[in-house]
Amino acid sequence: MLCSTDIDTSTSCATPATLPAGQYSVVAVFIPTPGSPYAGSTSAAKTLTVAKAAPTVNATIDGDPSSASHPYGVASTLAVTGLAADATGTVTFSYTDVSGTHTLCSGAVANGGVSCATSATLPAGSYAITTAYSGDANYAAATGDALELTVTQAEPTVSITAPAQTVYGQPFTVALGDELPADATGTVKITDQDGTLLCTVTLPARDCEVTAVLPVRAGGYQLTPTYSGDANHTPATGSPVTVAVTAQTSTLTAKVNGSATATTTYGTAATLTASGLPAGATGLVTFTYVDGDGVTQTLCSDNVGADGTVSCDGPAALGAGEYEITAVYEGDANHEPTTSAAVTLTVQPAGTGVVVEQPAGAVFGTATTVTAGSIPAGAGGTLTFRYEDADGVSHDICTVTLPTTSCELPADLPAGTYPVTVQYSGDADHAGSTSPAVDVVVAKQPSDVQFAPGAPTTTVHGTSATLPVTGLPDGATGTVRLVALGAGGAETVLCEITLPATSCALPADLAGGTYTIVPRYLGDANHEPSQGAALTFTVTPGTTPLGVTVAENKPVWGGAVTLTATELPTGATGTVTFREGTTVLCTVNLPTRTCATSVLKPGEHTVTASYSGDASYAPAVAETTTTVSIISTVDPKPEPSTPTTSKITWPATPGAAGYRIIVSTSPDFSNPVPGWNGRGVLGSETSIDISGLDPNTTYYFRVVGVDADGVVLSTHDGRIITAAVPAATGPGSGLASTGVNGAAGLLGGVGMLVAGAALVLLRSRRRRADGTGETTA
Template sequence: MRTHHQGRAVARARKILTGVVVAGLAGIALVGVGATTASAAAPAQTTFVNEGFTGASAGNAYILPSTQSGAANVACLTAKPSAGSSNTGSVPTCAGATDADGSGALRLTGAVNNQAGGLGAKQSVPITKGIDAVFDSYQYNGSSADGIVFYLAATDPYNPTVPAKIGYLGGSLGYSASTTNTAQGLSHAYLGIGLDRYGNFGNRQFGGTGCASDQATNGTLTPNAVTVRGPGDGGTGYCVQSRTVVNGSLNKTGVTNRDQAKVPVEIVINPTASTLAAQENTAVSVPAGQYAVVFTSIGGTQQIVRGALPKLTAGNAANVDPSWVDPATGYPYKLTYGWVAGTGGQNDIHEVNYLRTTTAAGPVPVLTASTGGTATVAHAGSGAYTVTPTVSADGGSESQLVRTTTTFPAGVTPDVSGVTGAGWTCRPPVGQVVTCDQAVDAASPLAAGTELPTLSIPYSVTGAARTATISTVLASTDAEAVTVTRALTVEQQGTTLTVADATATVGDTATLTAKVGSSEETGATAPTGSVVFTDTESGAELCTAKIVDGAASCDVPTSKVGTTGVTASYRGDADHTGATGTAALTVTKVPTEVTVQSTPTSAAYGERITLDVTGLGSGSETVAAPTGTVEYREGSTVLCTATLPDTSCVAEGLGAGAHTVTAVYSGDALHADSTSVAVDLTVRKATATIGTQPGTGGGDPSEGGDPSDGGEPTAPDTTVTVTHGETTTLATPNVPEDATGTIEYVTDDGTVLCTATLPETTCAIPSDLPGGTYTVHPRYSGDDNYEAADGAPFELVVTAQSTELVASTDATAPVVGSKVRLTASGLPTGATGTVTFTAADGTVLCSVTLPETSCETDALPVGTNTVTAAYSGDASFAASSSALVIVVAALPVVEPTPGPTDEPTAPSTSAPAPAPSASADPSATAAPVVPSASATASAPTATGALAFTGSPVAVGTAVALAAALLIAGLALLMVRRTRTARGAIADTTAE
């Protein structure tokens, strides 16, 4: 027996199919020149395949044939790729797959009605040594329909193919035809082993024509049956070969794990002349020329379905070519295999896994090969392709003819007349295909490990230069077909390419040109095709041009300014290599020319001057209108700036005088900058019409005015009145804000009352301006930009300042006939005029002329006198008056004064002494001086008499006070005398 590793190596080798590049078999490289290495002794059996379908990928050894109904083939793998990996094989992952990688199965249908699913192996299996296939099947969790078929189909032993379309769904189980739906069955079908849960697979309506012995279509079902149908093709055949009703069940519902619905199956094909034992169920023997299906249903025991292997005679139902069939046995040389399943009005999940297929009667030969020969051929050159077959040491001996079927690519023409290699005979090419045979003497088979002679097929190269593949299918009737390949590179002529630099103005088109030629010195031909021009930096395609007479030229629009690298790429043609070249495309800005103009051309200072330019244009379909700015300058000073699309602006800062103005356009991404020719502009001095608005009359004097704005000055107040001693602010409205110089307020006689230095427009008149009426003229001095100007005159009236005269006297207790000084105070400094003092009867007592303020009078009679002081006033100060009350006393009466030794008589102790009357006081008869309320009380006279000034009430109060004082003095005297008397008595007593 083979070791496990040897079996796996052979199994991998069996997956190599038509059109598949052999990557390696048992360490032999099949692409390019390789060497064969010997291995251990040939195994007892050859393992064709060992595929579990439990992983997330089954590789690319299988196809999913199309369905008869046109619906999708729903076959898929239930294992979900692990994180970070993906299913790169030809069998897709089932939607919603949840099985872990390594724990899945091949799902043929879901529990969905009217589905068909199938999978076909690209591998072809020779049957000379029998076939033993084992797998596990599962039907579960549906409504119990329909079933699964494991099929075997005949194929060309030297160029095997896989059936491209499976049979009908439902009762056909994807294998057989359907007479009801006129659907076709599997092509070149040989055997279909049906695990038929629903029971329709054996009915006549689910076979093709010519199957009279099948169960009639009377609606009778044979559920839970293993039915084998035979050869068929299209609508013919597929007749029932045998059927066994199972003793358990082929399906199960309510399954949580597919293993609960497992039905293991072993299929043994025995085309030999001897009885063979099953490889899995070794107790089962299969007679010569028969098949056996060994299975154990769910809840049942092992059962076997047997039958004779169909022979494919001429006109067979499988419609196979006679060369596919061994004429000695009537059995096909090779079979392909796969599974199909279907559902109809009911359904089940149908799955299989753990397929292992081996021979049953010893190993078959294993063919390998290495390729070689010329790998690179020059243009229009020639070479040779070689293939060296080997009977691998991993298989049995080879006793059958070995055939190579080599396909050359277009433009590579094989020459069989020059074939070399001992024992090889080649047929004339059929198109690009060359078939060569190596005969093997059946009596002297090629032992395992034998290398066959190298086959060499010469060829010549024509047509397009390229890299192509030469492939060879190596096969015999008793060995699997393998495909080996050889890459062939047909060289092209070299190509030269030059690109010319190009220039254009932005918005215009630029012409790009490249010259293309062959670099070959002899036998050169002109390159054909196109040249693609691209932006070297971004790779963006600019244009494509066809090569005409060795040059390719095309126009490209330009939309941005600058230099761009251009790459011209020739992609080559059948005989020429590609080539590239670079150049520069320079795109310049649109030139501009501006001319400046002003409106008006001559203006007075302060007048609005608008500057504008012409020559910038408004853009075009390919170039947008200019953007940026236009600066109007006088020298380096910017007068104003216009931002496009506006081209004009109002000049700022142009003083009176001559100016030279230039316009400077900044340019933008698409337009060049430019500077205009300078123009002269004259600005005259402005006429300043100042207003007159002195004092608080109408308007804010700070609001200047620009005579250019056309406004009318506010009508002035024509008279300003101010009181002498105060000041007032004279304001001049409508003075231009930017004027400089002074504004003087001048009287008719030329006296400047005050001066405002601009920007101040106000000034205050002196507070000592004499009273009177003045005509005042505002006069603006003018400056560099404004003419001098006079405002309208106005009247300034200075009224007299009010006065508050205060009359007083310095007499404290005047007596009749004495002089009294009268004084006027409170008049402002600078006042002129007179002050007259008059008695109540109008008699003028005295008068003074300012600045004198006092005079004397002795004409005041005894009694209370009201004296009025009257100020005459002058131009600057108003008249005022004040009253003064003076009490004049009569001459005093003088009584003798007691001597110091005289003592008053002691008062009686029986009653108080009477209070002295007021008249008893000599001073009570004195007449006091009483000033008015504004006068200050006079001091007592020098005589020592007590004097009072004021009203009669005050005099009475004084008399009472004197009497009280007199009584108090008498009381004190009496107390003193009493104390003296008491002291005398005390002294007497003491004595």
């Protein structure tokens, strides 16, 4: 039942205010009072909707209805009041940023309100806070007015603790105090009073180690912490803490040649080392010993290396003896001075190993310096140099006193190889020694043979030329050849000079021409061969004697005439041409000197011999005269005949164009037979019939051969004895006799002409090559 009323007084009633929100189907039920005339009844149903109530949300932050501010690390109280006492549900406080909506806190509603606290680690910043009531069955959801919260950075305090004193080179730890919040981030840098960063604490770590080597410093180091701050904490600087740095102590260990005891020899430096100093130590370490007079002597010193070690070489000239050596470190600003325990060095006398240094370029004729090597510095005494000859005999070269270390081999020492040694005498600190033998090679002296200035460059064939040479060392022996260089590497020795002579004569018969001649010295035991520059030498042709002869004393037509060139030198080359005028008779190539010709016709001829000349002999001309006779033959037997005729024959004549026939009754051809005083026939004929002769008569005939020019080439004489005619009478006998005798005069005249032509005279003319024209007959 929602409510009731007395109908007598009212027709309505009020539902309960606390009726839960919702929909209700409501009916009115009339219940009459007892005895009422009215019957009870129920109305039609009506729907009643009860809506949720709109609550009032009063939000505050830290009691303020609008805003609050506090540093990081402090929580804020968020509260809501004004809700109905019977309201239930929750209230949520939130803010929204770029990443979404975030709840600060929430609480369940009770007694009309709610309260909750934000996180104390809410990051610094500004927050717009939304208050949201969730509502419940009877109260609608609602939001309160916006709240503003500002979280500021906290202002922390930073402090450090560190050891009051540390040793140079040793790391130490700097720790943070507890003041800096545990959730602080960033770094705390530890610096000294110069602002030098010593180490950094990266939070959440609480300490750092100073590994930097801090030099000793008056007043120590003021270490100050500086916090970098973060989003929620402001930067902060703490108070300085003083740390004093004291010098570092160390232990120094000395060694000699790598050991606590060592032995060396005079002249050899010992290596002294010291170790054990910290890396970074600076300053000088000095190696010392106390001498026999109690005086401290320094062997060597050097600055400490980056690795804390030092090394130096003692003097090589430290005298023989035993030395107790200590290493003394002088210290520096950060390291205490220190001295090592002693080490022992024993120095023994030095042995020697003297050697002969190989000289360069020993040459005969020049003094060569030989030098001793491997002599300890400061050594005294003497050096004796010796060499051994080819027979094994030793010869002292010289003895010198140090510091001189060399002497000279004799300049006249023959070329060859000589074992050379040096003997060292030794001194108080050095043992004597003898070197191994060194082969010193004395080379042959170079030579430079050349033709002497002004040497002749030409001569005439047949005349010797003398060529001088120069440039050979004094005392050189042997031979110099003058060599002509030919094509293809051919060489000809023209003459030889046997030293000490300085020239030789070229052969007088050296063929004409141009020669490339070099002087070539063959060398000797002490001198190198050499060849000088070439000389161009010319041999010009000489005067050539020439004569010409005809071999036959009386040459005859038809036979070969032999011509000979005479008086030519044996070695002449070239040609000799024999001419009559401009007509070449024949030509010979020397050494042939004779040729034959058949072209000289009967008569007197002047023959010229022309020599062509060659490289050695000049051209020359000679001449001679000769007479060629006609061919003259006689047939001693009479030709066969009849009383009035006869057939005569004759030998053919070379070159005859024809023949002339003469018949006479007299031997001198003074009575020619008419018709036969020079009758001609062709040159191809060698016979003819003679008619008109008288019987029993002796006739003389001559056949004259002539050439086309009419020159008489030959004669052939014979006889005709006609046969006797038997006795007879009749006319004509006297006529024949008369006819023959009448012709005798003509034939006789021709016979005299022909007989005159048969006379042969021989004259010989010889022209000398010098052109004097002297003749002999």
